[in-house]
Every structure is written in C-alpha cells, then in structure tokens.
Amino acid sequence: MFEAIAFYLFAFLTIAMFYITVTTSQALYALSALAAGMIFISAFFFILGADFLGAVQIIVYSGAVMALYAFGMMFFDTTRDVKEKQGNKAIIIGLSSLAALLVVVIVSAPIVGNNVEAFYPMVEGAGNTQEVGMVLFTKYLVPFEVAAVMLLVAMIAGIVLAGKKMDLSLTLMSDSELMNMKEEDKKVNV
Amino acid sequence: MEMAYFIETIIKIVVILLVFSGLAGIGTYFERKVLAFMQRRLGPVNVGPFGLLQVAADGIKLFTKEDIVPTNVVGKIFKIAPVITAATAFMAAAAIPFLPSFTLFGYEVHPIVADINIGILYILGIMGVGLYGPLLGGMASANKFSLISAARGAAVFISYEVVTGLSILAPIMMVGSLSLVDFNEYQADGITSWIVWTQPVAFILFWIAAFAETGRTPFHLIANDHEIIDGFGTEYSGMRWGLFFIGEYANMFFISFVIALLFLGGYGDGSFLGAIGLLLKVAFFFFFFLWTRAAWPDIRPDQLMWLCWKVLMPIAMINILITAIVLM
Numbered sequence: 001m002f003e004a005i006a007f008y009l010f011a012f013l014t015i016a017m018f019y020i021t022v023t024t025s026q027a028l029y030a031l032s033a034l035a036a037g038m039i040f041i042s043a044f045f046f047i048l049g050a051d052f053l054g055a056v057q058i059i060v061y062s063g064a065v066m067a068l069y070a071f072g073m074m075f076f077d078t079t080r081d082v083k084e085k086q087g088n089k090a091i092i093i094g095l096s097s098l099a100a101l102l103v104v105v106i107v108s109a110p111i112v113g114n115n116v117e118a119f120y121p122m123v124e125g126a127g128n129t130q131e132v133g134m135v136l137f138t139k140y141l142v143p144f145e146v147a148a149v150m151l152l153v154a155m156i157a158g159i160v161l162a163g164k165k166m167d168l169s170l171t172l173m174s175d176s177e178l179m180n181m182k183e184e185d186k187k188v189n190v
Numbered sequence: 191m192e193m194a195y196f197i198e199t200i201i202k203i204v205v206i207l208l209v210f211s212g213l214a215g216i217g218t219y220f221e222r223k224v225l226a227f228m229q230r231r232l233g234p235v236n237v238g239p240f241g242l243l244q245v246a247a248d249g250i251k252l253f254t255k256e257d258i259v260p261t262n263v264v265g266k267i268f269k270i271a272p273v274i275t276a277a278t279a280f281m282a283a284a285a286i287p288f289l290p291s292f293t294l295f296g297y298e299v300h301p302i303v304a305d306i307n308i309g310i311l312y313i314l315g316i317m318g319v320g321l322y323g324p325l326l327g328g329m330a331s332a333n334k335f336s337l338i339s340a341a342r343g344a345a346v347f348i349s350y351e352v353v354t355g356l357s358i359l360a361p362i363m364m365v366g367s368l369s370l371v372d373f374n375e376y377q378a379d380g381i382t383s384w385i386v387w388t389q390p391v392a393f394i395l396f397w398i399a400a401f402a403e404t405g406r407t408p409f410h411l412i413a414n415d416h417e418i419i420d421g422f423g424t425e426y427s428g429m430r431w432g433l434f435f436i437g438e439y440a441n442m443f444f445i446s447f448v449i450a451l452l453f454l455g456g457y458g459d460g461s462f463l464g465a466i467g468l469l470l471k472v473a474f475f476f477f478f479f480l481w482t483r484a485a486w487p488d489i490r491p492d493q494l495m496w497l498c499w500k501v502l503m504p505i506a507m508i509n510i511l512i513t514a515i516v517l518m
Contacts, residue, residue: 026264028264028267028326028329028330029264029266029267032267032270032322032326035322039319051306051307051308051312052308052311052368054308054312055308055311055312055315056311058312058315058316058318058319059311059314059315059318059351059355062315062318062319062322063318063347063348063351066321066322066325066344066347066348067344067348069325069329069340069344070341070344070345070348072329073329073337073340073341073344078264078329078330079262079263079264079329079330079332127307127367128307128308129307129308129368171490171492
C-alpha cells in the first residue's frame with residue numbers, strides 16, 4: 001500500500017514540477033521546479049529497489065541543474081519575469097501533444113505486446129551497485145568508453161576555449177598593467 | 191509487523207529531529223564560548239549560569255522577530271530556500287547509524303532510520319542538494335551581495351563535490367560497499383584496522399572538503415561577513431534566517447558523524463565503550479570546526495578554486511590510482 005501511495009504522490013509531484021518548468025515565465029521558478037522534478041524522479045528508483053540509480057540521479061542532476069542556475073544568473077536578472085515571444089499557440093499545443101502521444105506509444109508498445117525480457121537476469125547475492133557494474137563493464141562497455149572519450153574531448157575543448165591568458169593572474173597584476181592589457185585587447189579586436 | 195516498523199521509523203525520525211535541532215542551538219553556545227576563550231574573551235555570561243540560557247534567549251528572539259519579506263524578491267523561492275537547507279540536512283541523516291544497535295525494554299533498536307546499501311552516496315548527494323538553499327536564497331533576494339554569495343555557492347558546490355566523491359572512492363574500493371554499517375564492520379577489530387591508517391590522504395582530503403560542504407571558515411565564502419555582509423542571509427530575518435542556521439549546524443554534526451564512521455572506526459565492535467568513542471570522535475571533529483574558525487582567516491575565491499582543481503583533485507586521482515594498483 002505504501003508503495004502505491006508513494007508512487008502516485010511522486011508521479012503527481014514530478015508532473016506538476018515539470019509543468020511549472022515549462023509554463024512559467026520566471027526563470028528562477030523554472031529552474032527550481034526543474035531541480036525538484038529531477039530529485040522527485042529519484043523516488044521511483046528507490047521504490048523499485050534501485051537505490052544506486054536513485055542516489056546517482058540525485059547527485060548528477062542536482063549538479064547539472066546547478067550549472068544551469070549559473071547560466072541563468074549570467075544571462076538574466078532572475079528576479080524579473082522573462083518576456084517570451086509567443087508564436088502560434090495551436091501549433092505549439094498540437095506538436096507537443098503529438099510528441100507526448102508518440103512517447104507513450106513507443107514506451108508502451110513492448111509492454112502491450114508482452115515483449116519485454118531481461119537479457120541479464122539478477123545475480124543472486126549481488127548488491128545493487130555490483131549489478132550496475134556487471135552490466136556496465138560487460139555488455140555496455142563500448143558505449144561507456146565512448147561516452148568517456150566524448151567527455152574528455154568536451155573537457156579539452158573547454159580548456160582550449162577558456163584557457164587564453166591562463167598564465168596571467170589578474171589578481172596579482174597592478175592597475176597599470178591591467179589597463180595596458182585592456183588597450184592591447186582593444187587593438188587586436190579592432 | 192509492518193505497522194510496528196512504521197511506528198518505529200517515525201519515532202526515530204522525531205528523536206533525530208529533536209536531538210539535532212537542540213544540538214544546533216547548543217552548538218551555537220559552544221561556538222561562542224570556544225571562540226571567546228581562544229580570543230581571550232568571556233563569551234556569553236549574562237543569561238543564566240555561565241551564559242547557558244543564551245541559547246533560549248536567542249531562540250525567543252528568532253521566533254518572535256518580525257518575518258520580513260522585502261519587496262522585489264521572488265517571494266515563493268525566497269520563502270522556501272531556508273527550508274531546503276534545514277530539511278536536506280535532516281534528510282541526509284536518514285542513512286547515518288548514530289549508535290550501535292542496542293536493546294531497550296527487550297526490543298532491539300537500530301539507531302539508523304533507513305539502512306540502505308548506498309548510504310554514503312545518498313548522504314553526499316542530499317548534502318549537496320543542501321547547497322540549493324543558499325543558492326536560491328541568494329538569487330531570489332534581489333540584493334547584489336546575496337547574488338555574489340549565490341554565485342560562489344554554485345562554484346563551491348560544483349568543484350568540491352568532485353573532491354568529496356573522488357576522495358572517498360579509494361576507501362570504498364577497499365571496503366567494497368557503500369553502506370556506512372559495512373564501513374563500521376570493516377574497522378571493527380580495533381584501532382589498527384581503522385581506514386585512516388591505510389588511507390591517510392583520502393582522510394585529509396575528505397576532511398578539507400567537509401569544510402567546503404558545510405561552508406565553514408577557511409571556505410566560508412558564501413556568507414563572508416567582511417566583504418559581502420551575510421551573503422545569502424542578508425535579506426532574511428527571524429526564523430527563516432534561523433532555519434539556515436539550524437541547517438548549517440546540523441550539517442556540521444552529520445558530516446562529523448560521517449568522517450568518524452568512514453575513517454575512524456565508527457562505533458567499533460558495538461559495545462557501550464564503542465558508542466561513547468563515536469560520540470567523542472564526533473565531538474572532536476565538531477570542536478575542530480570551531481578551532482579552525484578561531485585560528486584561520488578566510489581564503490579568497492580564486493584560492494579556493496586553485497586549491498580544489500590544482501591541488502586536491504590531482505592528489506585524489508593519484509590516491510585512487512595507487513589504491514587500485516595495490517588492491518590488484
């Protein structure tokens with residue numbers, strides 16, 4: 001009974017949060033609702049007994065949304081409403097309903113057809129974390145490594161893009177040196 | 191059976207809430223006294239014997255103060271931010287075994303609310319979410335100092351999560367489990383089996399990162415009094431500010447428990463002496479938080495980032511590599 005209560009409670013909360021995220025015009029509401037929704041999703045993992053995935057969901061998404069906050073801080077005055085350009089409402093509602101319907105059909109088709117099978121049945125005596133590790137480092141080893149390489153590429157690209165003048169410390173420079181540097185930058189840009 | 195378990199859990203939750211909210215109050219008293227003696231002052235002396243009732247006076251003041259929500263703030267977020275800090279601090283406590291299991295009136299009590307087998311991950315994750323409180327409070331406040339504090343909060347969060355995660359990875363590899371109870375069993379053979387002897391580097395790194403996670407003085411940047419007033423707390427008054435405070439102090443206690451359980455043997459073999467030992471270790475780590483505050487200045491934000499990315503993270507990586515090679 002508790003499971004059912006918890007499931008419906010968190011299902012309602014998750015949907016409500018994501019609804020706020022999409023509909024509000026206040027950046028801070030949207031970001032906070034997104035973070036809350038992501039954390040509420042972890043409840044489903046806990047209900048299903050996948051504790052490891054639940055905790056990872058919290059850690060990964062709370063960090064990811066935190067980065068979004070940082071961007072929000074840089075781009076908007078987050079205490080003011082964002083003026084959105086509203087296009088044709090009928091097209092927006094139609095397309096999003098169609099997309100939602102498609103997702104439901106795609107996910108429910110194998111369930112209706114009774115076609116869901118576990119390729120890797122549970123190993124007796126292995127804990128939750130060990131199970132994830134076993135599947136990740138045997139069947140899904142290649143995607144896992146490819147993802148790692150992609151992240152490495154992204155990191156190096158980020159360092160190259162942001163790393164100009166990394167050897168200079170703005171804190172240790174005197175004011176005149178700073179002004180000189182600004183002048184030189186202007187010349188280069190012109 | 192189900193019902194008994196349900197009632198037991200609720201009682202545990204209420205006890206933990208009451209004990210640690212109370213401790214947060216008494217913690218402020220200790221902080222003032224310890225700081226005062228280290229700086230050759232007396233600290234609170236006027237209210238009650240040795241100023242002990244100062245805690246009650248502070249409580250009355252916080253509860254009865256007018257709750258001001260300034261104009262121009264984002265109301266809902268501004269109001270919910272302190273609750274996030276306090277609530278997540280106590281949510282993290284769900285997976286901490288506070289004492290060894292004991293028998294009370296013929297009923298065996300496990301002083302842990304939920305013995306999930308990924309305890310450490312859960313605790314660190316929820317403690318990380320706790321930093322949303324200062325972040326949201328700062329961003330919703332419509333105050334430039336609060337906004338700076340929120341930006342710093344996000345930076346500290348993103349960088350020091352990396353250090354905490356990497357530093358405990360090496361001990362986790364040794365124990366082979368993420369449960370704090372398993373960590374305790376692994377170190378139950380006495381002082382020589384403590385993980386701090388085999389993983390001293392991880393211990394120091396985790397300890398340093400704990401200061402950043404709780405926002406205590408060398409890394410007290412998110413509410414640095416002398417440059418950004420009270421940071422995210424500038425616009426808050428009354429009990430909303432008090433909730434931030436309770437969250438911070440509860441977090442200090444909980445992270446002290448986590449350090450003692452992870453690296454210093456926890457409650458050992460589960461005897462009465464072991465339980466007292468755990469409480470003493472926690473008291474030491476709490477005292478160390480106060481000691482550092484009296485002895486160290488705050489560091490600059492760029493120094494904080496330098497320390498995290500150029501010193502602590504490489505050391506943590508090397509530590510993991512060496513542990514992995516030795517374990518193989």
